[in-house]
Amino acid sequence: xxxxxxxxxxxxxxxxxxxxxxxxxxxxxxxxxxxxxxxxxxxxxxxxxxxxxxxxxxxxxxxxxxxxxxxxxxxxxxxxxxxxxxxxxxxxxxxxxxxxxxxxxxxxxxxxxxxxxxxxxxxxxxxxxxxxxxxxxxxxxxxxxxxxxxxxxxxxxxxxxxxxxxxxxxxxxxxxxxxxxxxxxxxxxxxxxxxxxxxxxxxxxxxxxxxxxxxxxxxxxxxxxxxxxxxxxxxxxxxxxxxxxxxxxxxxxxxxxxxxxxxxxxxxxxxxxxxxxxxxxxxxxxxxxxxxxxxxxxxxxxxxxxxxxxxxxxxxxxxxxxxxxxxxxx
Numbered sequence: 001x002x003x004x005x006x007x008x009x010x011x012x013x014x015x016x017x018x019x020x021x022x023x024x025x026x027x028x029x030x031x032x033x034x035x036x037x038x039x040x041x042x043x044x045x046x047x048x049x050x051x052x053x054x055x056x057x058x059x060x061x062x063x064x065x066x067x068x069x070x071x072x073x074x075x076x077x078x079x080x081x082x083x084x085x086x087x088x089x090x091x092x093x094x095x096x097x098x099x100x101x102x103x104x105x106x107x108x109x110x111x112x113x114x115x116x117x118x119x120x121x122x123x124x125x126x127x128x129x130x131x132x133x134x135x136x137x138x139x140x141x142x143x144x145x146x147x148x149x150x151x152x153x154x155x156x157x158x159x160x161x162x163x164x165x166x167x168x169x170x171x172x173x174x175x176x177x178x179x180x181x182x183x184x185x186x187x188x189x190x191x192x193x194x195x196x197x198x199x200x201x202x203x204x205x206x207x208x209x210x211x212x213x214x215x216x217x218x219x220x221x222x223x224x225x226x227x228x229x230x231x232x233x234x235x236x237x238x239x240x241x242x243x244x245x246x247x248x249x250x251x252x253x254x255x256x257x258x259x260x261x262x263x264x265x266x267x268x269x270x271x272x273x274x275x276x277x278x279x280x281x282x283x284x285x286x287x288x289x290x291x292x293x294x295x296x297x298x299x300x301x302x303x304x305x306x307x308x309x310x311x312x313x314x315x316x317x318x319x320x321x322x323x324x325x326x327x328x329x330x
Contacts, residue, residue: 012070016093017050019152019159019264024052026219032322037214043129047136053129056211060102062128063208065148069094072154090160092151097163098143099204100128107204112171112197115142145169146205148212152264158277160284161216162259163209166234170253171197171245174238196239202256209258210311216262217317224260224314225278228285229297231256258309259285 021044027033028042038057045051051066070093101108103120111119118124123134130138146165152158173194217223234253237245261281282300289295297307302315 012072012091013050013067015091015152015156016067016070016150019150019156020050020052023216023219027215030322033215033218033320036320036322037218037317038211039215045135046132054208055127056207058207059099060105060128062100064098064100064129064143065208066096066098067093068096090151090153093149095148095150096140096144097146097148097165097205097208099145099208100124100130100143102128107200110197110199111143115197118142145199145201146208148205148209149259153277156264158261158281159216159264160259160261160281161209161213162257163205164255164257165201165205167200167202167254167256168234169197169199169201169237170195170250171237171239174240174246197237202254206256206258206309213260213262213314214311214317217314218320220262220264221318222263223316223318224262224299226282226285226300227258227260227298227310227314228295229256229258229309230289230293230295232290232293256309260314261285 024042027037027039034040035057039054040057041053041055043053045053045064045066049067051064054063054065056063070091073090073092100119101111103116108116108119118138123130123138125131146163149160149162149164151160173196213224231254233249233251234255235247236250236253238248239245261278285298297303297310299307299310302312303310
């Protein structure tokens with residue numbers, strides 16, 4: 001990558017950070033909105049890639065949302081590629097979502113032994129997040145529960161938000177028994193075939209995404225333009241004694257994908273360009289399911305009846321009228 005390309009990439013990263021920071025700053029100035037949505041605290045992470053620690057009312061642990069990649073890409077309209085002379089429209093970004101459980105939570109025991117050891121180690125402070133400088137020492141696969149996606153046009157008019165995860169992240173020991181010790185030096189032999197991790201990834205990811213989407217809708221006074229929920233077969237990870245993982249597809253495990261689109265310009269009238277973007281987004285959600293994918297729901301308005309994993313408040317948050325308090329919660 002040339003220096004110019006590196007600089008452009010840094011600018012793209014800064015743009016992604018700006019979108020989230022602008023929303024979080026306005027949200028956390030509004031104590032009543034935070035309380036209704038369910039966020040309690042936020043702490044930006046200083047590092048090579050932007051990140052945010054967030055705490056919620058309904059869980060004792062902490063979430064860590066970290067940007068891992070962003071790149072510009074061309075828009076596709078009605079299934080056709082744009083002409084070579086068209087400029088890139090979308091900036092597509094991927095985030096890793098981690099959840100650091102509190103040792104007091106029942107789900108703490110669902111995490112792998114090594115994750116639990118790290119969580120109760122001196123790497124973590126009293127708030128449940130890694131001390132500054134310790135995050136990079138933790139293996140990148142630890143505490144991962146899902147992936148978030150953010151795409152936006154270059155004029156910051158419109159954004160696509162998505163989340164994906166498995167209903168369970170299961171790891172099974174293969175290749176013979178292993179011996180483990182806890183921090184008190186208690187020795188335990190784990191027999192082959194034991195489930196060593198069984199984390200409810202989709203539930204943890206959806207609970208965070210639900211609050212994130214509510215935040216965008218409230219701050220930008222918008223509602224989902226369209227929404228698509230699908231599922232496909234997931235995998236179980238077979239772990240050998242050296243820690244090497246092998247993916248094995250399992251029809252009892254499902255991967256869930258939820259995607260939606262919102263406007264980033266509060267109260268803006270639909271111009272011709274915005275109308276075009278809206279059509280592009282809706283077309284991107286109307287593609288036929290792949291061979292192993294099942295379309296659960298497609299909505300362009302609030303559901304008339306109760307749907308799993310669909311929050312009707314996504315369509316009403318824009319009209320909330322709440323008393324405000326100009327005090328930042330650090």
